[in-house]
Amino acid sequence: MSRALIACALVLAGACAPPAGVVTLPVQILDDLSATSPALHPRYLSVVEPTSFTRAVERGTRTRTGQPGPRYWQQYARYELSASLDTATSLLIGTGTIRYHNRSPDALKRVALHLYQNLYAPDAQRNRVVAVTGGIQIARLAANGMRLAALPRSDTTNVGYRVDGTVAWLNLPALLAAGDSIELYVQWSFAVPPLAGSPRMGQDGEVFHLAYWYPQVAVYDDVNGWQTDQYMGTGEFYMGYADYDVTLRVPAGLLVVATGELENESEVLAPAVRSRLERLRAGRGAVDSGIVHVVSEAERGPGRATATGGSDRTLAWRFTANQVRDFAWTASGKYVWDAARVSVGDADGDGDGEFPLVHALYRPQYTLWRETARYARHSIDFLSRFLWPYPYPHMTVVEGLAVGGGMEFPMLTFILGAPRDSVGMQSVTLHEIAHMWFPMTVGSDEKRNMWQDEGLTSFNDWNGSVEFFPGISPATLMGTSYYRTARAGTELEIMRHGDHYMRDAARGVAAYDKPMVALHALRGMLGKELFMRAYREYGRRWTNRHPQPQDLFNTFNDVTGRDLSWFWRTWFYETWTNDQAIAGVQRSGDRLLVTVEDHGLAPMPTRLVITRSGGTTERAEIPVEVWLRGQTRVVHIVENAATVTRVEIDPERVFPDLDRSNQTWSP
Ligand SMILES: [Zn+2]
16 A cells, blocks of 8 residues: 655646645646647636625625625524314315514515415416315415405505415515514415325325425525525425424324424323333333334224324324424324334533434335334434434334325425335435435525435435445446436536426436535545535534525535635536546556546546556546646656556546546556
8 A cells, every 4th residue: 555645746836735645646747738638628617606695795694605694694483383184075274373583684575475285276387297176275364463365466565465376475564674573374274185196295095294284484585585486396495494383183093293292192192102102212112123113003093092082083283393494294094103212412412412213104004114213213323423413303204105205394204105125215214314404404495406405415315325235335326317317418407496407307317416426526535534524514504594505615615625616616507527538558668658538528636546466556646626727638657667457547436437438457
C-alpha cells in the first residue's frame, strides 16, 4: 500500500488543493490546451440562484453559507380536528379549528387552504388517472367567528372564500397583521375514494387510509410567499409545521393508528392489548426475536382488540402531535398488530436515550408482513446511527396501498400489501421510514424539488439495505435506471418541478436514482467523514424548517470548505454525463505514458489504480480542476513500466461513468 504522495501539476500553480490523505502520484499534462484539445468542456462554475432567493438573502432570512438567516421566520398553526368515519357509506365528516400564527413580517390579506380531496372532483386538473368521487364539500368556513361566504373563483376583493381546484383562498375580513394570529373554523365532508383510484390514500375493502383528509393551511414562506401549486396527483406536497389535537370516531373493533400519540388508550384498547404495549414500553415482554404480537388474528374485533364502544358501538380515538407537517391515520378491523422497541440514542438531548416503539399492522393473508416489524426496527436503528436519532415517539407501518410502493406521513406509512419478495418488503419499509428524516424533519418543498426528499431518502435507504443485506455490493448502484436513461439520452434534469416531467421514467430517475448516484459520488469524492459532517449539518440547520435547494448546496460548500458549485451545476441542473477513458498507453524508456480522456460533459476527479506484479497497488488522482479548466486529455506518467500489470480508472465504481468498457488497460 502506498501512501500520500501528492503532486498535481496544478498544485504548483495554486489551482488545486490536494484532498487530505488521498494517495496521488504525479500527473503530468502533456497536451497544450489550445493546440490539441479543441473539444473544450463547457464551463459552468456557479449555481443558479433564483432572484427570490437573492431577495431573501438581502432581507436576512437566508444566507449564502446554508445557515438560516438571522431574520429567518416560519409560520405556525395549531389544529384541533374531529372527524367521524361511516364505514358503511365511506363518508368522512369533519370539523376543525385552526389557529394560524403569522410570524412573517407581512400583513396578510388572504390565507390559502389546501383542499387536497378536490383531486377527485370532476373538474380538477390532474396528471394521473383517479376515481372521481366528488371532492370535498365545505359546509361552513369562518374566520375569527365570522362566517365566510363562497365567492366566485375570480373574486379577489370581497370577504369570503373562493375555491380554485385543490386550493381555497380566504379573503379575510381584516388584515392579519405581522405577529398576530387568526382562528379559522371549518366543517367539511367527502366520500373516501377507492384505494385503487387514488394515489396515496383511500379505502381498500375493510381498510381505510385517511390522508389529505382535512383543510390544511398552505405554506407561506420567506422565499416565495404563498405556495399554492395545485395537487394534480403526481407532484407531492409542501407542508408547514403545526401542532395537532385530533379526535377520530369510528366503529368499535377498528384499530386506529395515526400520526401522534394515542391519548386515551384506556378508553379504546382492550386491557390485554394495553398490557402488552405497557410491558414492551417497559422493556419487558419481547419474545420472538424482540417482536411482540400485540393483536393476533383470533383477537381482532370489539371487546377483544378494542373496547366495545357505547350504545352506538363507536369509539373516539384521540391523538396529539407537536411540530409535525401533517397528520394521517388508518382504521381497520382486519389488522393484526406486531410491535417492537428500538433504541435510538438521545433524541431529545436530555442526556438519556429514547426507545420509541415500532408497529406493523396488516391483514394476516399478507405473509411477507410477518417480518415487517423487524425491518422497521432495523430501519429506525440504522437511520438513527447514519443520520441522527429518530425524533418521534413511535413509527407505525400499515399494510394496504394500490399505487406505488408506499407513502409516508409523520410517524406513519402506508405500504403495499404484497411487494414482490422480502427484499422488496424490506427496502420499501426502509425507504418510507427514511422519509421521517426527509421531508418530515427537514421540511423541503416536495413538489418543486422532488429530489430534495426522494433523492436523499433513496441514498439513505440504499445505504441501509447495504447494511441489512450484506451481500449487496456498492456496485449495485450501477444497475439503477439512471444509467439506462442517461445512455438512452432520455434524461431530464433534477432541478425541475415534480409536475413538469412528461414521462414517469424521467421523473423517477431525476427525483430518486440520479440524486442517489450523485450523492454516492460526492461522498466518494469528499471522503465519508467530511461528507457525513456536511450532510448531518444540513439536517441540523434545517430541522423543522423549510430549506431551499440552495441551502443544501451552500451548506455542503460551507462545511467542506470547498466550492462545489461545479458539482451541483453539473449533476443537478444539467443532463451531462460522465465518461472517462484510458485512451492509450505507450512505453517510453522505463516509463508508461497513460493517456486519460474525459469524453463526457460532466467532470469528476479521475482515480487511477496501478497494479504491479506482486499485487501491490498505487493510486493516482487527476483532480477535477484539470477537467474544469476545459482540458479533455491528460497524460499520466507511471515509473517502472516493466512491473505494471494493470491500470484502471475508478475500480470502486464511485463515479457514475456511463461506459466502463474503456477504463482498464493491461500489457
Ligand atoms: Zn419516497
